[in-house]
Amino acid sequence: MARYDPKTAEPRQQARWAAAGAFRAPETSTGRPKYYVLEMFPYPSGNIHMGHARNYVMGDVVARLKRAQGFDVLHPMGWDAFGMPAENAAMERGVHPGDWTRSNIAAMREQLKLLGLSLDWSREFATCEPEYYGKQQAWFLELFRRGLVYRREGTVNWDPVDATVLANEQVIDGRGWRSGAVVEKRKLNQWFLRITDYADDLIEGLKELEGRWPDKVRLMQENWIGRSKGLEMIWRFAGQPPEGFEDGITVYTTRPDTLFGAGFLGLAPDHPISQRLAAENPEVAAFVAECRKGGASTADIEQAEKIGRDTGLRVLHPFDGREIPVWIANFILSDYGTGAVFGCPAHDQRDLDFARKYGLPVIPVVRPDGAGDDFSIGDEAYVGPGRLFHSDFLNGMEVEAAKAAAIARIEAMGQGAGATVYRLRDWGVSRQRYWGCPIPVIHCDACGVLPVPGDQLPVVLPEDVTFDVPGNPLDRHPTWKHVACPDCGGAATRETETLDTFVDSSWYFARFADPNAAEPINAAAANRWLPVDQYIGGVEHAVLHLLYARFISRALSDAGLMSVKEPFAGLFTQGMVVHETYRTADGQWVEPADVDLTTEAGKRSARRLSTGEALAIGDVEKMSKSKKNVVAPQEIVDLHGVDAGRLFVLSDSPPERDVQWTTGGVEGASRFVQRVWAEFDREIGPGAPDADVALRRETHKTIKAVTEGVEQFRFNSAIAKLYGFLGALRAHESAGGEARREALSAFARLISPFVPHLAEECWTRLGEDGMILDASWPAFDPALAADDEVTLPIQVNGKRRGEIRVARGLEPAEVEAIVLADSEVLARLEGQTVRKVVVVKDRIVNLVVA
RNA sequence: GCGAGCGUGGCGAAACUGGUAGACGCAAGGGACUUAAAAUCCCUCGACUUCGGUCAUGCGGGUUCGACCCCCGCCGCUCGCACCA
Numbered sequence: 001m002a003r004y005d006p007k008t009a010e011p012r013q014q015a016r017w018a019a020a021g022a023f024r025a026p027e028t029s030t031g032r033p034k035y036y037v038l039e040m041f042p043y044p045s046g047n048i049h050m051g052h053a054r055n056y057v058m059g060d061v062v063a064r065l066k067r068a069q070g071f072d073v074l075h076p077m078g079w080d081a082f083g084m085p086a087e088n089a090a091m092e093r094g095v096h097p098g099d100w101t102r103s104n105i106a107a108m109r110e111q112l113k114l115l116g117l118s119l120d121w122s123r124e125f126a127t128c129e130p131e132y133y134g135k136q137q138a139w140f141l142e143l144f145r146r147g148l149v150y151r152r153e154g155t156v157n158w159d160p161v162d163a164t165v166l167a168n169e170q171v172i173d174g175r176g177w178r179s180g181a182v183v184e185k186r187k188l189n190q191w192f193l194r195i196t197d198y199a200d201d202l203i204e205g206l207k208e209l210e211g212r213w214p215d216k217v218r219l220m221q222e223n224w225i226g227r228s229k230g231l232e233m234i235w236r237f238a239g240q241p242p243e244g245f246e247d248g249i250t251v252y253t254t255r256p257d258t259l260f261g262a263g264f265l266g267l268a269p270d271h272p273i274s275q276r277l278a279a280e281n282p283e284v285a286a287f288v289a290e291c292r293k294g295g296a297s298t299a300d301i302e303q304a305e306k307i308g309r310d311t312g313l314r315v316l317h318p319f320d321g322r323e324i325p326v327w328i329a330n331f332i333l334s335d336y337g338t339g340a341v342f343g344c345p346a347h348d349q350r351d352l353d354f355a356r357k358y359g360l361p362v363i364p365v366v367r368p369d370g371a372g373d374d375f376s377i378g379d380e381a382y383v384g385p386g387r388l389f390h391s392d393f394l395n396g397m398e399v400e401a402a403k404a405a406a407i408a409r410i411e412a413m414g415q416g417a418g419a420t421v422y423r424l425r426d427w428g429v430s431r432q433r434y435w436g437c438p439i440p441v442i443h444c445d446a447c448g449v450l451p452v453p454g455d456q457l458p459v460v461l462p463e464d465v466t467f468d469v470p471g472n473p474l475d476r477h478p479t480w481k482h483v484a485c486p487d488c489g490g491a492a493t494r495e496t497e498t499l500d501t502f503v504d505s506s507w508y509f510a511r512f513a514d515p516n517a518a519e520p521i522n523a524a525a526a527n528r529w530l531p532v533d534q535y536i537g538g539v540e541h542a543v544l545h546l547l548y549a550r551f552i553s554r555a556l557s558d559a560g561l562m563s564v565k566e567p568f569a570g571l572f573t574q575g576m577v578v579h580e581t582y583r584t585a586d587g588q589w590v591e592p593a594d595v596d597l598t599t600e601a602g603k604r605s606a607r608r609l610s611t612g613e614a615l616a617i618g619d620v621e622k623m624s625k626s627k628k629n630v631v632a633p634q635e636i637v638d639l640h641g642v643d644a645g646r647l648f649v650l651s652d653s654p655p656e657r658d659v660q661w662t663t664g665g666v667e668g669a670s671r672f673v674q675r676v677w678a679e680f681d682r683e684i685g686p687g688a689p690d691a692d693v694a695l696r697r698e699t700h701k702t703i704k705a706v707t708e709g710v711e712q713f714r715f716n717s718a719i720a721k722l723y724g725f726l727g728a729l730r731a732h733e734s735a736g737g738e739a740r741r742e743a744l745s746a747f748a749r750l751i752s753p754f755v756p757h758l759a760e761e762c763w764t765r766l767g768e769d770g771m772i773l774d775a776s777w778p779a780f781d782p783a784l785a786a787d788d789e790v791t792l793p794i795q796v797n798g799k800r801r802g803e804i805r806v807a808r809g810l811e812p813a814e815v816e817a818i819v820l821a822d823s824e825v826l827a828r829l830e831g832q833t834v835r836k837v838v839v840v841k842d843r844i845v846n847l848v849v850a
Numbered sequence: 851g852c853g854a855g856c857g858u859g860g861c862g863a864a865a866c867u868g869g870u871a872g873a874c875g876c877a878a879g880g881g882a883c884u885u886a887a888a889a890u891c892c893c894u895c896g897a898c899u900u901c902g903g904u905c906a907u908g909c910g911g912g913u914u915c916g917a918c919c920c921c922c923g924c925c926g927c928u929c930g931c932a933c934c935a
Contacts, residue, residue, distance in 0.1 A: 664877065
């Protein structure tokens with residue numbers, strides 16, 4: 001009996017698949033239903049790690065299942081190839097970002113191909129090539145014409161050392177992640193995409209995704225968009241208004257019911273009125289500067305004390321005419337609502353803290369049921385339900401009714417209207433960087449901002465750039481930006497900013513439908529393949545990529561480029577691959593390949609193979625180069641074969657959870673591979689009636705369980721069933737003939753999504769001519785998948801006291817009769833009276849005794 | 851602070867809709883084969899036990915014939931958002 005040798009079998013099968021062009025998705029419909037499986041495409045950092053591998057293997061399992069179930073499957077791969085690391089490499093090592101990126105792609109493509117994934121490589125593309133980003137420029141200009149792209153001044157994170165804008169994620173504790181410099185807030189003219197136009201639609205769309213997207217991700221998106229309903233109203237000045245603000249101060253509130261409790265009006269330090277006052281009064285200017293000093297990091301905000309300054313301005317309460325003081329306060333956000341609030345200290349904790357500090361009035365206007373007129377506020381604002389009091393025409397109403405009444409009154413007075421506001425901001429897409437998609441516009445002093453004419457697209461990045469000084473290489477390039485104005489022909493300049501790389505990944509799934517189309521999106525192909533039926537990736541993109549892609553799909557659909565607004569019908573967010581960490585006494589990290597683990601008296605210890613020194617076993621953490629706790633796919637392929645690695649990353653934990661990589665675990669998977677082969681390598685005997693029937697039952701049960709497991713993303717459970725089935729094959733070793741043949745045929749097909757190379761070898765061993773890839777998914781016979789006898793546990797007062805075997809489907813009354821006549825059961829009861837018998841069909845019997 | 855999720859053997863975990871808790875794997879222990887080792891195969895493996903059982907799914911209550919599962923209150927961990935008016 002020959003051992004199974006993955007080293008020869010795996011390349012053999014991969015060559016077979018490649019020769020057959022097996023994974024090319026059909027260009028035209030075959031009449032079979034379509035299925036689009038996609039994993040979030042990788043950034044070409046240079047190496048495929050186990051986290052990537054697990055992600056793609058999950059997609060591969062789905063792709064192979066769907067193919068076997070008779071779908072036309074599209075399962076493509078590409079590269080999210082623009083971005084900062086390539087420029088960092090250029091700065092640190094003098095290599096061109098394009099060369100660095102393309103050689104990384106080549107290396108990673110080779111590593112990926114080791115995994116035996118059923119990918120349609122004919123559709124591969126990288127977003128850094130003009131063939132892709134040129135099409136992106138084309139649709140960008142279409143959105144520009146439709147008013148979804150605009151330019152305005154916005155506040156950005158500016159890194160003064162690298163001389164570039166940083167995304168929020170790249171600011172860590174107020175410092176640039178690369179330079180370590182304290183990040184400044186700067187106002188810059190920036191390009192924005194009008195994602196807020198789609199805020200409602202993006203929320204509404206989430207409802208349709210219920211059940212196919214994780215609740216968590218839908219909730220995160222909903223919270224990120226942050227829709228809230230309330231009242232926007234004007235407070236008129238008492239006395240002389242400041243120049244230019246004659247109308248009053250507009251505030252937004254979600255608690256118009258508490259208007260009678262107003263204690264002050266608060267302005268953000270950046271509010272135009274604050275700015276105006278600061279310009280006139282150095283003391284106010286000093287205060288505003290003080291507010292800004294706090295720093296933008298979350299920790300700073302948490303620590304920051306509430307500070308404020310009375311402006312001396314007074315506004316009139318719309319209902320009772322009281323004069324209300326106007327303060328500038330550091331805790332009011334300039335970019336939410338209107339940047340101004342009315343403070344109701346009795347019913348808002350922040351307002352209460354502020355009012356107590358500065359001696360402002362605290363007027364309770366909502367009291368809980370049962371509280372009297374003396375209901376007052378201590379250190380805690382009352383935010384619960386109740387009825388209004390101290391509130392004139394609102395008195396006695398419940399909160400919701402009072403909100404509606406207050407809004408109606410303000411509307412009738414012409415001082416405001418009900419309003420909906422969002423937390424979501426428009427998407428700032430400008431980056432002062434080289435390695436990105438050039439924004440295809442031209443600035444002309446005479447004609448303004450103009451789109452690059454269609455026949456001049458793509459606007460291609462210049463190759464000859466330098467990275468020896470900080471800042472944007474495009475901006476200092478000697479010739480690239482100087483062009484003739486497309487309108488007047490005069491001297492003009494190109495936009496030197498590039499697009500946020502999240503734009504690149506917001507439509508690639510549509511480009512995969514036809515990656516060579518002349519137009520950005522081949523509508524017919526996109527409409528045929530989209531939406532992506534199953535999208536798989538990390539949860540870290542819950543509100544970034546996944547929100548942007550939903551927005552861009554809507555915008556492109558509205559622009560007529562395709563007609564699928566919701567790009568990802570199903571989403572699965574997978575967990576990471578984590579590994580123990582090891583370090584030497586002097587704190588150096590040691591890679592797992594150099595570690596020898598032993599267990600003695602239940603205590604695990606680690607030694608460094610190369611030096612023999614003792615190592616400390618550290619926490620289990622996400623695999624990372626810095627902690628050296630990485631395992632390269634190549635290592636696993638060399639040691640155990642890729643099938644064992646594929647099996648292990650899916651078998652040990654549920655796919656949404658992190659999986660801990662252990663050598664023991666892969667060895668276990670490798671043993672399974674060997675045992676499966678050994679089972680297929682045995683001759684099929686004549687059989688024995690009892691064993692044949694028993695094996696057939698196991699076969700059909702397994703088909704049912706594994707199919708359901710894979711379809712529901714319970715890969716670990718499905719694999720456990722497959723392990724169990726191998727046990728059944730061995731337990732019923734006398735089974736033979738058709739029963740065994742049926743069992744092995746089903747087994748080979750059931751394991752094929754997980755260990756496709758082994759499955760092909762087994763298929764051939766069974767005497768099949770074709771590839772298992774072309775075999776259909778096994779079907780189960782429901783009658784065989786269920787036993788005809790069941791074991792019913794017998795409980796007495798809820799404790800298990802015995803069991804009986806009865807025919808499946810036996811009616812409760814009959815079961816009851818059998819149980820009550822059972823001598824063992826009667827002996828158990830010791831003469832106690834049975835007061836009640838609970839029988840759940842095919843499940844359990846419970847006797848309730850006195 | 852707000853929101854969401856999780857908590858089960860030495861470890862990763864299973865348990866469909868409230869119905870035999872711990873499937874499957876890892877580690878460990880014992881045995882077979884071997885001159886020996888590796889590999890392979892077989893057995894044991896939640897705790898306690900007077901071997902009848904008893905106790906066990908973070909803790910404390912509750913609902914139910916019956917609770918890992920539902921409800922209430924705690925504790926712990928993870929993630930997201932964070933002065934959002």
